[in-house]
Amino acid sequence: MYIPSGVYDVLTDPRTVITGDRVQIPFELDRALYERLNNLLREIGGRWDGRKAVRAHTFPFPVEDFMRESLASREFPSHFDQGWYPTPPSIVHDILERAAITEGMSVLEPSAGTGSIVGPATGRGAVVDCVEIDQRRIHVLREQGAARQVTEADFLDLDPVDREHGYQRVLMNPPFSTAVQHVMHALGFLDDDGTLIAVMPEASQWHSDRATVEFRELVALAEGEFIPLPDRSFAPSGTYVPTVLLVIEAEPGGPLLTHGWHQRQPRQLDLFALA
Ligand SMILES: C[S@@+](CC[C@H](N)C(=O)[O-])C[C@H]1O[C@@H](n2cnc3c(N)ncnc32)[C@H](O)[C@@H]1O
Incomplete structure (x- = not known):
């Protein structure tokens, strides 16, 4: 701005x-x-x-x-540029109930804002790693002290294979304008039997661009579910964008390109290193 x-x-x-x-x-x-x-x-x-x-x-x-x-x-960078709309507490509660967090469960929050999900998830016993692109919110996350790891980065630039382990849960409310891209990328950090729960704009259910259509096909194959959120759920955060919760449960051998899937791919040989 x-x-x-x-x-x-x-x-x-x-x-x-x-x-x-x-x-x-x-x-x-x-x-x-x-x-x-x-x-x-x-x-x-x-x-x-x-x-x-x-x-x-x-x-x-x-x-x-x-x-x-x-x-x-x-x-x-304005709120609008970065899609900065913190998740209101009632929606966080809904996400965490569906996530069925148990003590010690590993969770990734890949666009963590100021920790609206991170704080309550750790409150329920989760061990949370998080990523955020904005230095102001990174500072707030570090002050909050709830997450095990706070990474200042563009999440879309992170390679799932650089993480030794996947996560049992990925809980996210990514920027609405690039939500499909963020969720697709986040699947690469999910355990083979993990669950991803994402706030997404309702429009992800009907946008007809190729990436969104392919995304919906994948969600259908994986038997994921789009659950409508009440009208104006994000009004407390300053937007009337209609939203849904996407819940996808991965399963071993399923169609999702999970963390395990990435790890199982053969690494490209660095032929120059061998010479
Ligand atoms: C809709 S807000 C939600 C914040 C938080 N997840 C919550 O539930 O309150 C989206 C957040 O994603 C961050 N963000 C935007 N693009 C990002 C990116 N490429 N990588 C990591 N974080 C990003 C924004 O700075 C903002 O804090």
């Missing part, structure tokens, strides 16, 4: 203090400019703290580095 002039001028004003987890503007702004600045800081993840000792926007991550990069490029 582009940082418009006006707001940019305030943020780069030498009197503005951007340090640690806060942005402080120690001078008067007119109402309209303040509103624009406030909206932008909220979009980045900040909250106005009016207490006398603070009187600043505070952030759940170190905003200084983030601001330096954003001001240098005059843009920052």
Whole structure:
């Protein structure tokens, strides 16, 4: 998202203090400019703290580095760009009930946000590894301290074979715009008898592009199920996109390209290494 002039001028004003987890503007702004600045800081993840000792926007991550990069490029990744819509607690509850987590069960959350699923899953005894692309949310996940492993990466760039083991459960709410791609990739991290549960846009059930059609064919072969979620389930997170839960249970010898399937593929010989 582009940082418009006006707001940019305030943020780069030498009197503005951007340090640690806060942005402080120690001078008067007119109402309209303040509103624009406030909206932008909220979009980045900040909250106005009016207490006398603070009187600043505070952030759940170190905003200084983030601001330096954003001001240098005059843009920052918005909620919309990254499909950042945290899963509301009632949906997390539904996911975890269906996942039937038992003590010590291994779980992957491959687009973990700020840990809406990670926290409650560990609360039920799961051992969770997670991946997230955004450095702000990575910081929150590390502060949360619930996951065994927090990886800052583009999940789609990770190779399942680099992980020694698959996961008994993959629980995910990926960005809606690339949900099919994320779920297909996530199957590669699932144990041969594991279960994947994903929040997906309802449109995954009728989009007619080739990737989505092939995805639905695979879901049907694996006897996966699309379960409608109540209307406006994601309204608390700021979107009315209709959503479903996809539940797929893998089985040994089944049609899914699971972690085991990837491991069983012959490795390509590095002929140059032998020479
Ligand atoms: C819809 S939000 C859901 C967050 C979290 N799963 C939850 O349930 O609250 C999607 C998350 O995916 C992250 N994301 C987007 N693209 C990604 C990618 N390629 N690899 C890893 N994470 C990604 C976004 O930053 C965002 O935090």
